[in-house]
Amino acid sequence: MLDRAAARTSAAELSVQDIAAVVSDIIRDYRKEILKHVRRLHELTAIRLNDRREQERLSRVARRVTQLESEIRMLRKEHNGRSS
Numbered sequence: 001m002l003d004r005a006a007a008r009t010s011a012a013e014l015s016v017q018d019i020a021a022v023v024s025d026i027i028r029d030y031r032k033e034i035l036k037h038v039r040r041l042h043e044l045t046a047i048r049l050n051d052r053r054e055q056e057r058l059s060r061v062a063r064r065v066t067q068l069e070s071e072i073r074m075l076r077k078e079h080n081g082r083s084s
Helices: 002-008 016-050 052-083
Strands: none
Touching: 016 052
């Protein structure tokens, strides 16, 4: 947008307000795109959380994380026992 506006007029004719207006439009457009993306991600998350298979998958992941944390604690105890 800024390039097209600059192509139609010389730099000397552009005011700070002109540039601010163009930049403001660009920022507003980016904001709209970001909000659309976040909305889609939110909807996808809601759909996935209501899916039984997804709930089972998340439960398995949580169980694995718990097991790994337990194993890490055990290894730390063993390591600390050896280094003493």
